[in-house]
Amino acid sequence: MTKSFWASFHEVVEEADLVIEVLDARFPELTRNTSIENLVKANNKVLVFVINKSDLTNLEIVKTAKRELDTLGSVVFLSAQKRKGIARLHKVLRSFGEQAKKEIRVAVVGYPNVGKSSLINALTVRASARVSPKSGYTRGKQLIRLNDHVLLIDSPGIIPFYEKDEFLLALIGAKSAENISDAEGIALKLVQFILARNPKAIGKGFGVTLTKTEPIDCLEELARAKKKLIKHNEPDLDAIGKQLITKWQNGEIRLNS
Ligand SMILES: Nc1nc2c(ncn2[C@@H]2O[C@H](COP(=O)(O)OP(=O)(O)OP(=O)(O)O)[C@@H](O)[C@H]2O)c(=O)[nH]1
Ligand SMILES: [Mg+2]
The missing domain is CATH 1.10.1580 (Conserved Hypothetical Protein Ylqf; Chain: A; domain 2)
Known part of the structure; x- marks a missing residue:
């Protein structure tokens, strides 16, 4: 991975309190990036796995992957396209916000095409307020208020796919x-x-x-x-x-x- 990619991911992880790693439900193992997960953990940030595109597979098929993910963070199985499971994710985020007793910032990361943008759209469909960037906040990025406790960073972190396969x-x-x-x-x-x-x-x-x-x-x-x-x-x-x-x-x- 290039240095600039890592630099930008350090930035994302530093800005966020909680990082959502989006995986494709048809092959969660292949769409995981353990370097990112380690970075999140090393920075003491909370990791949440969203297993997206659940309409294309079922929980039975991802059982093995889910067992391992459960030990690393919360796991939410959803379909951004069909808007299934979004309420559950809202709940997970809200409960972290409440526990933290402060506003938390949430970042969405994942490989190309796993559904990061669809997830952000599904999460923010009822959020009307775009919060203007605060001083010290990276220019060009915006925060979207999801509820009293949770702000979402509106641009996803795309993990480049270097795999030549x-x-x-x-x-x-x-x-x-x-x-x-x-x-x-x-x-x-x-x-x-x-x-x-x-x-x-x-x-x-x-x-x-x-x-x-x-x-x-x-x-x-x-x-x-x-x-x-x-x-x-x-x-x-x-x-x-x-x-x-x-x-x-x-x-x-x-x-x-
Ligand atoms: N079947 C299904 N398709 C989905 C789902 N979520 C996203 N997609 C489709 O997957 C494709 C990629 O979705 P995006 O949201 O653009 O993915 P992304 O991760 O933002 O992609 P990049 O911006 O290229 O990194 C689109 O064709 C979506 O319609 C889902 O839950 N189910
Ligand atoms: Mg996108």
């Missing part, structure tokens, strides 16, 4: 299908990832019935079912692969379907 980029939606060089290879890994969590999810996402359990067989079966064929009636794995990646990224293939 195309699969991870595809998985978290940081790289779209048309920009992926090896759509077939990535799609195969994605099929494996999804099959291990919900064998029916791909068929349901495409509106077809699939019977194969090996990734390559499954992708071929899907290509045939969707009539993605090249010459000699061979399955077009690149074309179906791209379609699969796009559907996954659009949330049309759900682990809880």
